[in-house]
Each structure stands twice: as C-alpha cells, then as structure tokens.
Amino acid sequence: MRKALILAAALAAVATPALAEQTAPAGKLLPFLDKFLKVPPAERTRLKLSYALRRDGQPLANLKATLVEKTGARTPLPVNGEGYFERLPTLSQIEGGAEIVLDVPADAKLGKLMSFGTQLKPAGEYDARELAMTVTEANTVIGKAAGPMAFMAPKMTGIAFPKAESGMIVFADGHSTPLPEAEQTPYFRPADHQGAVRVKLTKTPTKVAFYDGKK
Structure with missing residues (x-):
C-alpha cells in the first residue's frame, strides 16, 4: 500500500508542471510605456501605443494576463486574437511596482512587440x-x-x-x-x-x- 502511494505521488509530480505561470514587472514587460504616459494626455491625443507578446514568432492570441498590484488588487488585461493587449496598466500602477501574471509556463521564452501608432x-x-x-x-x-x-x-x-x-x-x-x-x-x-x-x-x-x- 505504501509503495502504491509513493508511486502515485511520483506520477502526479511528473504529470503536473512545476510552474504554469510567468510573472514580470509591468514596466519591464511593457518597456517605454511609463515614459509615454508621462507625456500629458492632451499632448498625445492622436497617438497610441500597443503591445503584443510572441512565442516562437507566433502571437499569443487570447492570452490570459492579469495585473497584480502591491495591494493585492488584480485587474484582467485582455489580449485580443492578434496577441495585442486591449488594456494597459496606468502610470501609477507601473510606478507602484505592479506585476503582470501570464498564463504561460515559467520557462517559456517570450518576445515583445511594441507598436507606436495613430488614432486615425x-x-x-x-x-x-x-x-x-x-x-x-x-x-x-x-x-x-x-x-x-x-x-x-x-x-x-x-x-x-x-x-x-x-x-x-x-x-x-x-x-x-x-x-x-x-x-x-x-x-x-x-x-x-x-x-x-x-x-x-x-x-x-x-x-x-x-x-x-x-x-
């Protein structure tokens, strides 16, 4: 009986990923965003900054991402079908040390894509x-x-x-x-x-x- 329990525990450990999430500081995952947000909104009404994550060169469409602040507050950051964030952290959240939790393996290597575009x-x-x-x-x-x-x-x-x-x-x-x-x-x-x-x-x-x- 004891051997069976040990074997079951071993199999469960093999079947379960060690870490199923990846966490990174918002300011690091979304570089330049804080600097962009420091420009007064009235001076950047015609512009937008967009971010997408890639894995093996492919967009991470509909990725589950969550912004977690130091207070424990959690805010979903929806990602669309092209892999772009539909919502971004605020300047205060970035400067407050908020992190972004991604529903990807901790050892997954991700690429970043920043797009500076127009509101037209x-x-x-x-x-x-x-x-x-x-x-x-x-x-x-x-x-x-x-x-x-x-x-x-x-x-x-x-x-x-x-x-x-x-x-x-x-x-x-x-x-x-x-x-x-x-x-x-x-x-x-x-x-x-x-x-x-x-x-x-x-x-x-x-x-x-x-x-x-x-x-």
Whole structure:
C-alpha cells in the first residue's frame, strides 16, 4: 500500500508542471510605456501605443494576463486574437511596482512587440492638415518621452495606408498628384507636399500607420 502511494505521488509530480505561470514587472514587460504616459494626455491625443507578446514568432492570441498590484488588487488585461493587449496598466500602477501574471509556463521564452501608432480610423479620405499634425505630434511626444536619448529615437516623416492600393493628394488650387508608394503601400509625407488639403484613397486601408522613410 505504501509503495502504491509513493508511486502515485511520483506520477502526479511528473504529470503536473512545476510552474504554469510567468510573472514580470509591468514596466519591464511593457518597456517605454511609463515614459509615454508621462507625456500629458492632451499632448498625445492622436497617438497610441500597443503591445503584443510572441512565442516562437507566433502571437499569443487570447492570452490570459492579469495585473497584480502591491495591494493585492488584480485587474484582467485582455489580449485580443492578434496577441495585442486591449488594456494597459496606468502610470501609477507601473510606478507602484505592479506585476503582470501570464498564463504561460515559467520557462517559456517570450518576445515583445511594441507598436507606436495613430488614432486615425481607416477611411477613404483624410484632411491633409490633420495628417500633418499627427506626424508633428508623434515626433514631439517621442522626443519628450525619449528625453536625453531623443537624438537616437526614430523620426516619423509621414502616414502610411496599408492595403489602400493607391491614392491622390489634392491641393488648394484644385490640382492633384498621385500618392507615392513604398513596398506597394501608399504614403503621405507632409514635408513633400506643402499646400495639400486632402488625401483620397482608392480603397479603405486596413489601418493608418506611421511612415518613417525618407522617400
């Protein structure tokens, strides 16, 4: 009987993972978020910061994640089907030492993906001045968030429209010119098209992203 109990306990130990969760400080798992949140909200209304986790190069869709504060308070952090967090910690939670508990093995190696994007919604037409202000705001916020390392930070030069196929830039005097493209993605660089008033696309883009190229 005693041998049977020992054998059962041994089998149970083998069958049960030693640790089924992985925990990391929120500020470490989501780098740069605290610096972004320190910029006054009124100065970053056109921007958003998104994070996703990857394992073996694949998104961890619908991952179960929970924010745990020092007080013991627990807040679910939903992850969508593409692996992106739908909710992020606040600045006070990060600075308060909150941790994020992930429903993955403790020894799983995870990759991080940070996306600095716009709040612009996919549409068929845009105000060129709004696009220009979005680019300006992005570079201002990046500079403030980066602090002394601002000279190393990426610089956004325009707005890209993935899957829009093509488009036209319309100027105040009525003339128009085709949108340039990079890797089959139309983009608009305000500095190259002074006096533009509208950007019209052939097809609604899947998203509105930043462009950081020079051409």
